[in-house]
Amino acid sequence: MSMHVTSVGALRDPICRYPGSTLPVRGPCAELTPPYVAFLGGSETFGRFIEAPFVARVAHQLGQSCVNLGSINAGLDAMLNDAGVMRIAAGAGLSVVQLPPVQDLSNLYYRVHPRRNDRFLAPTARLTALYPKVDFTEFHFTRHLVTTLHQTGPGHFALLRDELRAVWLARMTQLLQALGERAFLLWLQYDALPPQAGDLPGPDPLAVTDAMVERLKPLARGVVEVPVTLAGHVPGETGKMVFGPLQAPAAGHMPGPAMHQRIATRLSAAITALH
Numbered sequence: 001m002s003m004h005v006t007s008v009g010a011l012r013d014p015i016c017r018y019p020g021s022t023l024p025v026r027g028p029c030a031e032l033t034p035p036y037v038a039f040l041g042g043s044e045t046f047g048r049f050i051e052a053p054f055v056a057r058v059a060h061q062l063g064q065s066c067v068n069l070g071s072i073n074a075g076l077d078a079m080l081n082d083a084g085v086m087r088i089a090a091g092a093g094l095s096v097v098q099l100p101p102v103q104d105l106s107n108l109y110y111r112v113h114p115r116r117n118d119r120f121l122a123p124t125a126r127l128t129a130l131y132p133k134v135d136f137t138e139f140h141f142t143r144h145l146v147t148t149l150h151q152t153g154p155g156h157f158a159l160l161r162d163e164l165r166a167v168w169l170a171r172m173t174q175l176l177q178a179l180g181e182r183a184f185l186l187w188l189q190y191d192a193l194p195p196q197a198g199d200l201p202g203p204d205p206l207a208v209t210d211a212m213v214e215r216l217k218p219l220a221r222g223v224v225e226v227p228v229t230l231a232g233h234v235p236g237e238t239g240k241m242v243f244g245p246l247q248a249p250a251a252g253h254m255p256g257p258a259m260h261q262r263i264a265t266r267l268s269a270a271i272t273a274l275h
Helices: 054-062 076-080 083-090 125-130 142-152 154-178 210-219 245-252 257-272
Strands: 002-004 013-016 037-041 066-070 094-098 110-112 120-123 183-190 222-228
Touching: 037 054, 037 083, 054 066, 054 257, 066 083, 076 083, 076 154, 083 154, 110 142, 120 125, 120 142, 125 154, 142 154, 154 210, 183 210, 183 257, 210 222, 222 257
Parallel strands: 037 066, 037 094, 094 183, 183 222
Antiparallel strands: 002 013, 110 120
């Protein structure tokens, strides 16, 4: 197990890499003796800036072994392309899958970093033809990319939006089928961001709609929806988090300990109801 350090004074997040996996997930590494509940997701599941993420709280509430496979800025590509992580998740009695935003995956229009899926790597010829006046060397993050493209040419953006949603549905279907339909979908719905105007920009998970989630329900045990308020919008909440001085803005845009407790309570109730 190694430690993840990004700034002086930051939380020294324990990082675990399981055998056969290259994806850095939240540690400490857990025993993989069945039965256990696996949790797949990005920064929220990992519990960035949080000493006790919701996965650890679910384990405490249920008295059951829980394996946190959350990885910072990971999306569907990072999960599906890591054989070790998928093997662990498929071996769980139950898996909880945090719904990711649609923009953090490679598609017909652009490629993302294979592990940190929020990183934009390069456009394809299809995207440069759609936006010939855009300098794509200016973009490093997918949300900045899609927000700018939406503002630059909303009419053209519909083609990209439809592709992202279609690819997201296809890969979510692939993921849930690989888990043997033994998964809860965790839909974190941020309620403290500006209201959505048109299709974009909007709250995370970006561009995920009720209709898309309905398409996935037959492949899952259920959907747990949790309204989430960012830590920066809750007085005193960031003071309960651990981060370095340069990370304060990022911490304010993540769920704080109170939200992790709310998520854990909702998940624990849903898992208990299965028995």
